[in-house]
Amino acid sequence: MNKQVDVLVIGGSAAGIVAATTGKAFYASKSFLIVRKEPEAVVPCGIPYIFGTLDGVHQNIVPTAPLANADVELLIDEVVSIDREAKSATTAGGVVISWDKLVLATGSEPKTPDWLEGRDLDGVFVIPKNRDYLCRLRSRLEEPRRVAIIGGGFIGVELADELAKKGHDVTLVEILPHVLSMAFDSDLSLKAEELLVKRGVKLKTGEKLKKLAGQASVSKVILESGEEIEVDIVILATGYAPNVELARSAGIKINELGAIRVDEYMRTEDKNIFAVGDCAEKFSFITRIVKGLMLASTACSEARIAGMNLFGLSRLRTFSGTIAIFSTAIGGTTFAAAGVTEQLARERGFEVVSAGFTGIDKHPGTLPETSNQYVKLIVNSENGLVLGGAVMGGQSAGELINVIGVIIETKMTVNELLTLQFGTHPLLTGPPTAYALIKAAEAVEMKLRHFK
Amino acid sequence: MNKQVDVLVIGGSAAGIVAATTGKAFYASKSFLIVRKEPEAVVPCGIPYIFGTLDGVHQNIVPTAPLANADVELLIDEVVSIDREAKSATTAGGVVISWDKLVLATGSEPKTPDWLEGRDLDGVFVIPKNRDYLCRLRSRLEEPRRVAIIGGGFIGVELADELAKKGHDVTLVEILPHVLSMAFDSDLSLKAEELLVKRGVKLKTGEKLKKLAGQASVSKVILESGEEIEVDIVILATGYAPNVELARSAGIKINELGAIRVDEYMRTEDKNIFAVGDCAEKFSFITRIVKGLMLASTACSEARIAGMNLFGLSRLRTFSGTIAIFSTAIGGTTFAAAGVTEQLARERGFEVVSAGFTGIDKHPGTLPETSNQYVKLIVNSENGLVLGGAVMGGQSAGELINVIGVIIETKMTVNELLTLQFGTHPLLTGPPTAYALIKAAEAVEMKLRHFK
Incomplete structure (x- = not known):
């Protein structure tokens, strides 16, 4: 045909x-x-x-x-x-x-480490974008299970949070010192880890997987440290x-x-x-x-x-590189980031200052369901350009990070940010007197003055 | 001293x-x-x-x-x-x-019309930023009352919504054809009115107040149409x-x-x-x-x-005019606007096109507490600059309107908006495939092409 x-x-x-x-x-x-x-x-x-x-x-x-x-x-x-x-x-x-x-x-x-012994055992899963496969995994999780998740990126962390919420006995293994370190500096990763632990997740950070063991079905996760974790299900969330x-x-x-x-x-x-x-x-x-x-x-x-x-290039409609805007919710708290982390900025050679501010996401704070809202900004010392930002707070943080995304993408300086107008409302946002994004910018500006 | x-x-x-x-x-x-x-x-x-x-x-x-x-x-x-x-x-x-x-x-x-007969009667209140006065008004509203609110701006509408929720018998009188017309075109004002009516508010739009009547205490609101409303309390929300x-x-x-x-x-x-x-x-x-x-x-x-x-002018830190970012919640639905309405833009001489898109504010839409999210953009036909926007949706609309605010304040065109990156997350935002702000921009761009 x-x-x-x-x-x-x-x-x-x-x-x-x-x-x-x-x-x-x-x-x-x-x-x-x-x-x-x-x-x-x-x-x-x-x-x-x-x-x-x-x-x-x-x-x-x-x-x-x-x-x-x-x-x-x-x-x-x-x-x-x-x-x-x-x-x-x-x-x-x-x-x-x-x-x-x-x-x-x-x-x-999904990609899995090819050196990993036991990765073909029954009970070892990855997370592909495949309906039937995911249905099979879900059916294996109908009853409470002992689940080990390998990899503390977004997929691993969100799975851990959801499965623990559902009553499974969840262990999360991450080789790096902290979870979500692609998106967050250790200050916020630590907060995410606290919430995971509070949710009941057993956290093993800075731990390298050695192998998976079991007869036919996986029954043990063995770490380089020698620790052995008894499991029914292993989920490899080790990237794509x-x-x-x-x-x-x-x-x-x-x-x-x-x-x-x-x-x-x-x-x-x-x-x-x-x-x-x-x-x-x-x-x-x-x-x-x-x-x-x-x-x-x-x-x-x-x-x-x-x-x-497709049918005619526009010099105005180009892709200027990934801003990397992440958001997620862990234990009901929103974590979001845009641009670079402080650590990545320094690693790549930027001289930066960063500062944060903890405000609230409704006002007055006596309103029901008010959450704390922490905003952090990472700024290039030499010129004041905003290179990155992070937010931890209630649900509105998911759009607030997009405000920060636009600020980064339009190559805005802290000075310009300080003159921006933001709408506020008691039931919807932080207070106009202490809008966390502005207060974080103010804190950065104070450090920049000191830097000069 | x-x-x-x-x-x-x-x-x-x-x-x-x-x-x-x-x-x-x-x-x-x-x-x-x-x-x-x-x-x-x-x-x-x-x-x-x-x-x-x-x-x-x-x-x-x-x-x-x-x-x-x-x-x-x-x-x-x-x-x-x-x-x-x-x-x-x-x-x-x-x-x-x-x-x-x-x-x-x-x-x-608060300013009240000086021609208004009966404005000094007991039971007639304004809304000053005065703790003791507000306490007195609140104490008069401990029991369910018949309350007439004069003025359908934000204060009037929010009071009507709150008082009706609390069980008062509320009538809202607005001289213009629609409530909130400073912030919204009639399409969104109509939606707000529907929600107020659903909440139990008796709405009298396009009605002019004639006078207030009563012995010592106010007992009647009399409209120019001849209609008389029996009341215990009148609140004049007629501006400041x-x-x-x-x-x-x-x-x-x-x-x-x-x-x-x-x-x-x-x-x-x-x-x-x-x-x-x-x-x-x-x-x-x-x-x-x-x-x-x-x-x-x-x-x-x-x-x-x-x-x-204060102690040294900065040419970079100036106020460039009010963007007018409004947000509120009516009957649990967020209404927000930034920049100009379509009507105001035309009145002042801008040739504009506008378009809207209705999406959802979580994804997939099967997630609990997903709301519809409608985004409208008002754009200068000649050059594609975004002049205004409005959002109706769940709580995240309160920060989404700030995204639109930054777009307006940085003098962005629809073309630039279409290339922006927005972070999305199932629990926090609309889907990446149909982020309502982008889809509204796309709809505007289609109209602009037709216009050219």
Whole structure:
């Protein structure tokens, strides 16, 4: 069977959907087709919540109605090869699809340490974006279990929090001194760890996994320290690798981290082929180095850039590097970060000052459900540019970090931040007299004066 | 008694406190004194909540600890005259205070229509920032009453919502066709009205008050239409007038709206005297016209500017006009706005396009407590600059409107907005694939293309 479309998008999770719908919005006369393997795509960042807050995987499915509404066609099939010369792709189902523009949104797969003994034992799981696999894991967690999670990044921490909440006996093992250290300095990571412990999670930070042991089924996690943890289930949350085999086979350039090389229009060196999301190269807005950060929000931002540039590049619509805006909730407290941590900034050679302020997120503080709200800013000493920020607080911190994201992305200085106006309301935000973001900026400015 | 300080701040509500604490942070060696009449200052925007959500006025007091911590002195007394030549001020208590810099933060007083018959009847109240007065009003509302509120601005609407929640029989009278029309176009005002009606508020929009009637105590509100409303209590929420008598007597220039004339450093024409908050002149960031907007958040922003410029002007730290960021909650739904409404923009001569998008504020939408989130953007057709925005949704809308505020204040175009990165999280924000702010921007961009 042959099929002809203007734009073929391979992969139909967050990035693929956004590339197609944005493209269709900007180029309404073009035809768009998404090909993906999964009949139902799971919401990637919602995965930890299928084990606790949600009733199951079926409640965590990306809706397809927006695709139909946008007049984007969806084909459930697997593209097995790309012919760049012929500008076509062939699927496992035998469809040959001709395209004018191609968007690769092939995502990522869990990666596990290949030296790890016991990783093929029954009861050892990873967290792929795969509905059936996740259903199987969930069914193994119907009864309270002894669960070890290896890896204290966002997925590991959120899983630990949810599973402990659900009554499982959870041990979280992280090789670094602190959890979430990609996003937070140790001050906030420590707070997150306190909340995990309070939730009942057994925390093993600075501990290296040696091997998994058991007959047929996993029964023990053995650490380098010699400690042995008895378990029913092990979840390896040790990161993801870009899924680039299709691109590699087609001769598209892959970078040293295994991601598809792209420019700031999200285009590969083949001008008709774009790549977005987990499979595409990432570089940091601040440090400018290439790294392997994978976030659905970043993926969608890249996908919008690709969609807008499909049939004509816009010098105004470029991707200027990942801001790395993270947010999560641990034990009911929101943790969020944007830009660089203080530690990363120093490691990369920035002279920085940082300061924080603890305020409240409603006002007066006598209002029901008022939470403390801590804001920290990391600022380049030489020029006052805001390089990073973090927030710990109630639910509103999830959007407050986006305020900080815009501040970073517009290359704002502390001086400009101090003159910004913020709306406040008793039931919704901190007080106008002590809005934590402004007070943190003021504290930074005081340090900058001292620095000069 | 004589007293000498470097900086005297007259008025100790939000603006006065922020002017003093910011000034002290920037000029640590200077001495700061606040003189205010009220032993306890009420949190201005918290006032509606003392009648419902809070247990009373005592729970809505501005804390003075931050003043003590910042080494700012507080004197409870009333300044009765200012001598600009001698650079001194005299209090009712007989203290003569010499100052080097003076900050006027004298606030505002409720204004009531002087033609209004019956406004002196017992049972007729206004909403001043006065603890004892508010306590008296609250004690009159211990039992369920028939209450008429005149004026459907923020104070009137919030009071109506709180009092109806508390079981009072509330009628809200607004002369304009819709409530909250200073902040919202009729689309969102209509939604607010629906929620008020659902809460049990009797809404009379487009109705002019004729007079109040009663023996000794008010018993009737009579409208121009002839309709009579039987009442126990009437609350006049008909606006506030700047409190400028002290400034006027000292020969400081007052503008045609009765506010103290200031420049963008928040300075009067006397270079040693600043004015901030409700008593000071306001002009709009977008329309550039002078108007009478009073918001604690704006007041605090002005106060920061004054505090930073006290002993040396900074060309970088100026007030560039009021962005007018409003937020409130009505019937549990957040309404927020920034910049201009579509109607105001057109009235002032801007050619604009606007578009909105309804998304959700958690994702997937199956998560508990997910609210719809509607975002609307108002954009200058000629150049794509964002002039205004509005959000209706859950609690996170209170910070999301600050994202839009920063977008307006940094003079961002829709094009730039479309390339911004926003952090998302299942429990905290809308989905990365359909973040309502981005989708609204996309919808505006589509209209702009059509416009060109």
